[in-house]
Amino acid sequence: MKTSAAVAAGQLISFLSKKLGKGGGSAAPGLYALKLERDLVAKLAKQIPQNIIITGTNGKTTTARLLSHLAESQNLKVIRNATGSNLERGVASALLSQTNLLTGKLKPFDLGIWELDEAAFNDLAPKLQPKIIVFLNVFRDQLDRYGEIDSVVKRWQNSLQQLPKSTTLIINGDDANLLKLTNSFKGKIITFGIADKEHKIAGEHPGSATKLNVQAQNIKAKGLAGISFQLSITNYQLPITLPIPGIYQVYNALAAFSVASLLNLPTHQLVDTIKYFSPAFGRVEKLDFGYIFLIKNPTGATQVFQTLAPHLKKDDRLFLALNDNLADGTDVSWIWDANFEFIRNSSRAKSRENTIYISGNRAYDLALRLKYAGFNPKQLYINSNLQQAFLHSRAGLKGQLFILPTYTAMLELQSILTKQGIKKKYWEEN
Amino acid sequence: MKLIIGYLYPDLMNIYGDTGNIIALKKRCQWRGIEVVVKMFSIGNKMKTGSADIYFFGGGQDQQQELVARDLVKSAKGKVLKSEIERGVPLLAICGGYQLLGDYYRPHQGPTLKGVGLFPAFTVAGDKRMIGNIVVDSKFGGLVGFENHSGQTFLKENAQPLGKVVKGFGNNGEDQTEGCVYKNAIGCYMHGSLLPKNPALADWLIQKALEVKYGKVKLPKLNDQLENQAHQSAIQKFS
Numbered sequence: 001m002k003t004s005a006a007v008a009a010g011q012l013i014s015f016l017s018k019k020l021g022k023g024g025g026s027a028a029p030g031l032y033a034l035k036l037e038r039d040l041v042a043k044l045a046k047q048i049p050q051n052i053i054i055t056g057t058n059g060k061t062t063t064a065r066l067l068s069h070l071a072e073s074q075n076l077k078v079i080r081n082a083t084g085s086n087l088e089r090g091v092a093s094a095l096l097s098q099t100n101l102l103t104g105k106l107k108p109f110d111l112g113i114w115e116l117d118e119a120a121f122n123d124l125a126p127k128l129q130p131k132i133i134v135f136l137n138v139f140r141d142q143l144d145r146y147g148e149i150d151s152v153v154k155r156w157q158n159s160l161q162q163l164p165k166s167t168t169l170i171i172n173g174d175d176a177n178l179l180k181l182t183n184s185f186k187g188k189i190i191t192f193g194i195a196d197k198e199h200k201i202a203g204e205h206p207g208s209a210t211k212l213n214v215q216a217q218n219i220k221a222k223g224l225a226g227i228s229f230q231l232s233i234t235n236y237q238l239p240i241t242l243p244i245p246g247i248y249q250v251y252n253a254l255a256a257f258s259v260a261s262l263l264n265l266p267t268h269q270l271v272d273t274i275k276y277f278s279p280a281f282g283r284v285e286k287l288d289f290g291y292i293f294l295i296k297n298p299t300g301a302t303q304v305f306q307t308l309a310p311h312l313k314k315d316d317r318l319f320l321a322l323n324d325n326l327a328d329g330t331d332v333s334w335i336w337d338a339n340f341e342f343i344r345n346s347s348r349a350k351s352r353e354n355t356i357y358i359s360g361n362r363a364y365d366l367a368l369r370l371k372y373a374g375f376n377p378k379q380l381y382i383n384s385n386l387q388q389a390f391l392h393s394r395a396g397l398k399g400q401l402f403i404l405p406t407y408t409a410m411l412e413l414q415s416i417l418t419k420q421g422i423k424k425k426y427w428e429e430n
Numbered sequence: 431m432k433l434i435i436g437y438l439y440p441d442l443m444n445i446y447g448d449t450g451n452i453i454a455l456k457k458r459c460q461w462r463g464i465e466v467v468v469k470m471f472s473i474g475n476k477m478k479t480g481s482a483d484i485y486f487f488g489g490g491q492d493q494q495q496e497l498v499a500r501d502l503v504k505s506a507k508g509k510v511l512k513s514e515i516e517r518g519v520p521l522l523a524i525c526g527g528y529q530l531l532g533d534y535y536r537p538h539q540g541p542t543l544k545g546v547g548l549f550p551a552f553t554v555a556g557d558k559r560m561i562g563n564i565v566v567d568s569k570f571g572g573l574v575g576f577e578n579h580s581g582q583t584f585l586k587e588n589a590q591p592l593g594k595v596v597k598g599f600g601n602n603g604e605d606q607t608e609g610c611v612y613k614n615a616i617g618c619y620m621h622g623s624l625l626p627k628n629p630a631l632a633d634w635l636i637q638k639a640l641e642v643k644y645g646k647v648k649l650p651k652l653n654d655q656l657e658n659q660a661h662q663s664a665i666q667k668f669s
Binding site for chain 1: 621
């Protein structure tokens with residue numbers, strides 16, 4: 001009875017939130033339904049044959065999306081929290097939206113793919129009873145919210161001890177902090193990583209190398225078009241073409257393939273499937289006039305700068321936006337650990353003194369960071385109003401516009417783009 | 431002219447974005463034609479009097495902080511720092527670095543960590559985390575940053591605070607003091623990074639370093655329009 005009432009309330013809120021145009025109903029329905037029924041997630045998730053959790057600091061959304069792209073190509077029915085809503089309410093909302101109001105039964109699915117943030121993992125792992133857990137990496141991120149890396153890892157260790165031996169862990173073997181998880185877990189462990197030394201991305205504290213069960217080698221970056229590599233996985237050597245740029249994306253692809261292989265999907269058939277992958281909104285998004293790359297912590301941002309710098313052309317423009325809302329992290333100190341010098345040292349920046357557009361509610365902090373990275377303050381257009389700054393950045397644009405926002409700035413930009421008819425509402429995207 | 435910036439334990443005490451302080455010191459010297467070398471001092475490195483002209487010490491995680499506390503005593507870096515500060519060498523220590531330069535740090539569990547005893551202050555583990563933007567009124571004018579600590583630092587009698595808390599928690603969330611000043615050494619809880627947005631404080635450190643090394647020096651003014659805008663907009667936003 002309680003469950004049906006919670007489901008009904010959740011669906012009503014979802015309906016209203018979509019009608020009122022407040023969002024896609026990706027968090028609020030779950031939040032309210034959870035108030036009525038604390039065990040909602042456990043009760044509904046139990047009806048899914050296999051649940052998979054993806055957690056870590058960077059790459060959760062892209063990995064979840066990659067994996068569901070692979071699974072759906074094999075006609076598996078997938079349910080997931082799609083819009084980066086990676087707290088319990090996001091999981092509850094996703095489940096609610098697929099539940100029959102009268103029977104309280106979830107529609108039939110083969111696979112639940114759940115991306116959870118570093119903290120939500122600990123609450124939700126016991127409720128979801130996952131068959132597979134993927135740990136992508138652990139970098140310093142929003143210390144105001146998650147705390148220090150050591151304590152994040154310690155809490156993960158405690159949570160893992162409570163899980164049954166039948167669970168399989170898939171972890172990034174190049175991140176030494178994650179290897180600490182292997183001590184506290186008794187089930188099967190699969191490690192993935194990059195074999196090429198020059199491309200390996202080490203964790204916050206480099207440690208000794210571990211044996212990699214799934215690995216990438218012969219990595220070749222293909223500009224902004226993507227990246228190719230040789231995948232070695234249980235009896236297969238497969239050539240992979242990933243249509244998104246950035247070495248860090250190789251780790252996300254390795255994680256997705258590791259899960260796919262464990263689910264006995266025909267790995268060799270997925271080689272073609274992956275070529276047609278399109279990433280999640282704002283993560284690395286191709287627009288008609290440029291790209292959006294989400295930046296949210298020092299490691300992630302530096303990787304984006306590194307990926308972009310060689311491809312910035314003379315007429316291209318940069319638009320950076322820094323917010324300090326709760327979902328961005330209220331501490332903007334992290335920008336001083338992100339290597340903006342990479343953009344400064346790109347050939348474009350050296351050859352010309354083009355304007356860089358800077359916005360967000362901490363626009364001045366960001367502008368200052370760029371000054372100290374070596375940009376001339378005269379090159380900086382600063383306007384904390386996102387819409388105005390965005391319009392300016394597009395006026396007379398001849399090349400491409402590269403938009404690098406933090407999370408809530410990215411959401412605001414999405415709605416600006418939607419209002420201008422440039423793109424669909426993000427919750428309507430697949 | 432040339433200044434050596436001594437960066438203490440950058441590999442272990444570096445997670446709170448405090449590196450911006452090094453960037454600010456370096457750039458503000460270079461823009462004035464002062465040559466800069468950043469020298470790292472960590473576990474295994476030797477440090478002696480005169481090794482650097484300004485010292486910087488940032489914040490780290492608990493486990494790393496323990497390693498550093500032990501090394502400060504064992505390698506005698508703590509002693510060297512004390513004698514450097516006595517001869518007027520400037521230092522900036524933030525958060526964990528600030529705590530380790532006090533008398534001691536007493537955690538919830540486990541043994542008390544002995545500090546360097548440079549700042550007349552001591553720190554005890556608190557129950558709540560003090561997180562948020564902080565604005566302080568000081569002799570350098572308004573200072574703005576971001577604090578994130580659970581340790582409560584208490585100043586001993588006659589110790590001089592860096593300033594009075596206008597917004598935020600400060601040393602302990604109780605007595606409205608923030609930071610500590612001893613000779614030309616400053617310890618405080620302000621991340622942000624602190625110096626880029628508070629250029630007056632950055633220049634004071636540079637000035638003191640030059641005075642110790644070269645005698646009275648007049649520091650040329652820089653165009654700080656952007657620094658001041660960032661400073662003002664943050665103070666307005668948070669006060």
